[in-house]
Amino acid sequence: MSYSTENIRNIALAGHAGAGKTTLFEALLHAGGVIQTQGSVERGTTQSDTDAQEKARGHSIDSCIAGIDRGGCHINLIDTAGYPDFRGGTLSAFAAVETVAVVVNAANGVEHGTRRMMEHARERGLARLLVVNKIDAEGADLPALAEALREEFGPECLPVNLPADGGRRVLDCFFHAEGATDLSSLAEAHQRILDQVVEVSEKLMDRYLDAGEGALTREQLHDAFEQCLREGHLVPVCFVSARTGAGVAELLELAERLLPNPAEGNPPPxxxxxxxxxxxxxxxxxxxxxxxxxxxxxxxxxxxxxxxxxxxxxxxxxxxxxxxxxxxxxxxxxxxxxxxxxxxxxxxxxxxxxxxxxxxxxxxxxxxxxxxxxxxxxxAPPHFPQPMFGLALEPKHKGQEQKLSQALLRLAEEDPCLRVEHHKELNETVVRGLSELHLKVMLERMRERYGVEVVTHPPRIAYRETIAARADGHHRHKKQTGGAGQFGEVFLRVEPLERGGGFEFVDEVKGGVIPNQFLPAIEKGVRQAMERGAVAGYPMQDLRVTVYDGKYHPVDSKEVAFVSAGKKAFLDAVGKARPIVLEPIVDVEVAIPEANVGDVTGGLAGKRARILGTDARRGGELVIRAQAPLAELTDYPTELKAMTGGRGRYSLDLSHYEPVPPPVQKQLSEAWKPHVEED
The missing domain is CATH 2.40.30.10 (Translation factors)
Structure with missing residues (x-):
């Protein structure tokens, strides 16, 4: 099929786990004539969940792409994972589309994943669409949900179709305005969305007020509608049942007629x-x-x-x-x-x-x-969550080290939220992900795809080191072993930067006392010392190093001498600058039955956590928001499962680093001493 850029629509389906995105993906492909029979998540016959782990678990892990050609329009549809454990692939898909359709479970209402995806799409400048799925579900209160969406995401959330006959069908309320529905009259809904659309154009508004709706052409409404989406002035709400097909054809029609094409979306960053x-x-x-x-x-x-x-x-x-x-x-x-x-x-x-x-x-x-x-x-890539869960691993069978390395490389290539680290001082390979489930799936794929089995154990927490004061350091490196010697002398200053400041290297050498060609060697020595750490063996961050004086010898000065002098002058300064160990503090969100709130909050308090607040959800669920040191949460999955009978779930995101308590710093320093190598 031949088409132009103006006829392309790129849409990502996102939302909370269990909202029915994969079933909707199947329904859209079926309605678009791509597949003859709609697959089932329960039977493992969907087009998108083809991986063995996806079929076994009954939910998406990776994103899946399919095209629909319909009426001269080509729709690229991306089904994404709902579980926060697999957000890497979901957020990656946002870099390829103009529109994000956030799917909402009509029975459960606004959930944590709904909020997250709406916020990610807004930050990316993408058009947003709320698709209320499962409108025929028992107990679904659609009028209350429509109001909840407006309360949560703003008055710009307006329906473009409305359910009728108990969710067995939907009626268009953008182009048509006749009939009654389960929520209200179509005329009322039609008026509200039309008023919202014409607001973006003063000329259109004047014509509408002077001559009424009949004076507006379909093309004018399309242009204004598209502008509303681009500016976030309108978030259309569509009601569907992916299981029965109610509203699915109408959703496709909306995509063809009203969603932005690649030339109409906000400019990519x-x-x-x-x-x-x-x-x-x-x-x-x-x-x-x-x-x-x-x-x-x-x-x-x-x-x-x-x-x-x-x-x-x-x-x-x-x-x-x-x-x-x-x-x-x-x-x-x-x-x-x-x-x-x-x-x-x-x-x-x-x-x-x-x-x-x-x-x-x-x-x-x-x-x-x-x-x-x-x-x-x-x-500019989307803002990915920091992978904080870690496992140290080694091959179960000797001789598979190279095979393990290649398998980890391939898996990390596919997932921007999977990180592989090699700690030379402990001869340890650590893989980090977003959760215990994320890493469990990764290990299962490594065994199934690449035939590598591993032994795992908890890794060291990703502590960091920094300084709390300004100090000067000095070192003279002088070595004479016959023939040409080694000489380099460095005076430098260290001072702390604000959290997240990284590292700055400043040259304030005057008069050529250290030639310019040796400054990179000094920086190299400083970076080597920073990587190794000065207190407990963890990388250093958030500091500035200023080289301001030194000496060199026209014959004996070499790069290696200034590497050594820079490293030891830096360590000399750090020792006087009140070095401290920083620990990662994570934002924790724990969703639990309301009956377990006392046990869970008490458990978090015992982990040095700060409770920030609680949010009530539908169905008697409560979400606790807190901040806690990551080091205190290594066994939390097991503890939460025991406290809630397996009904609790949680997510973590890195918030910031802050100093560990003095007893913890002393313990970490003592543990590091046996690993310190003499220079």
Whole structure:
């Protein structure tokens, strides 16, 4: 099928776990004629949940992409995971679309995941759509839910269709206004949304007030509707039942007629080398700019790099560069992803989502381009949660170290929230993720896909070190062993930066007492000491190092001498600057039955947690918000399960670092002493 950029719609389905996104994905593909029979999550026959772990667990883990061609329109639909444990793939999909459809379970109402996805989409400047699913569910109070959505997300949340006959069908209330529904009259709903849409245009408003609705053309309403979505002035609410199909065809029609195409969405946040915004255009004739938002290691076609084309046209046999690479690769095969199938295509235009296979140098968030004019730009990625849960692991069977390393590399390529760390001083490999479940799924995939079994144990907590005062340090490195010697002398100053300040290296050397060519060596020595730590063996952060004096020898001064002098002068200064150990503090949200609130809050208080507040949810559920040291939560999954009979769930996000209590710092320092190596 041939189509233009103006006829493309890119939509991500997101929302809380259990809202029915995958079933809705199936229903849309069925209504769009892509599949003949709608699959079932329970039977493991859906187009999107094809992984063995997804079928076994009955929920999505990865995002899945499929295209629908209907009435000259091409809709790229992305089904995303609802569990917060797998947010990496969900947020990655936001970098490829103009619209996020947040799916809400009509029986459960506004849930934690609903809020999270609405906020992420708003921050990204994406059009938002609320899709109320399961409108025929027993006990669903649709009028109350419609009001709850407006209270939670603002008066701009207005229905564009309304349920009728107990959720067995829906009636359009944007273009039509006749009839009664389960919520109200269509005329009333039609009036409210029309009033909201014309507000964005003074000219349109005047025409509407002077001559009434009949004076407005469909094209004018479309343009104003699209502007409302782009500016967040309107969040359409659609009622559907993915199980029965009620409202599904109407949702597709809404996508075709009213949702923004790639030329109408808010400009993507591309940045130049200096971090300044840079414009790209949905022009098929300009240089190619595409962003890789998903990596799949496919057992049949190899590494598959999935990208969104933002500018230009990619054709089969095109020559493309990766980031600022000097050597291009040839697009031998160009694919469109259609759920389980990869369809080979001849070209991809702005707005298209496509993929290339077996190009190892491509990585997540890479920019593909065909001109060095674009080799320093990048698309600002979504804000990913920090992976805080960790497991130290080693292969169960000897001789599989290399195989383990390759498996971890492949898995980390696919998931931006999975991090692999190697701690040389302890000869320890640590993998970090968003939760116990996240890492459990990763280990199961490693065994199933790559045949690697591992032994795990708790890792060290990701403590950091810093300083609390300003101090000066000095070291003279002098070594003479016959022939040319080594000489370098460094005076430097350390001072603390605010939390999150990172590291600054400042050159204040005057008069050439240390030649410029040796300053990088001093910085190298400082960074080596920072990586190793000065108090308890953890990396240092949030400090400034200023080199202001020193000496050199025209014959004996070498890079290695200034590396050593810089390192020891830094340690000398840090020892006087009140070094402290910082611990990660995480934001904790615990959802529990109301009957367990006393046990859970008491348990958190015993973990040095600060309770920030509680929120009541429908169905007698309570959400406790707190901040706690990550070190206190290593056994929390087991404890919460025991306290709530398996009904509690929680999520963590890194908040900040703060100093550990003095007894903890003393304990960490004592534990590190046996690992200190003599220089």
């Amino acid at each position: 591309f940045l130049d080398a200096g971090g300044a915004p840079i414009a790209v255009s949905a022009d098929p004739g300009r240089h190619v700019v595409a962003d890789v938002f998903k990596i799949v290691n496919d057992p049949f076609v190899g590494k598959l790099s999935v990208f969104r084309v933002w500018q230009g046209t990619i054709r089969r046999d095109s020559q493309l560069y990766v980031d600022d690479g000097r050597k291009p690769f040839k697009v031998g095969h160009l694919f469109r992803l259609n759920a389980r199938n990869h369809v080979e295509i001849e070209r991809a235009i702005p707005g298209d989502i496509a993929a290339v296979a077996k190009v190892e140098e491509i990585h997540f968030d890479a920019v593909l381009h065909d001109s060095h004019e674009e080799d320093r730009i990048r698309l």
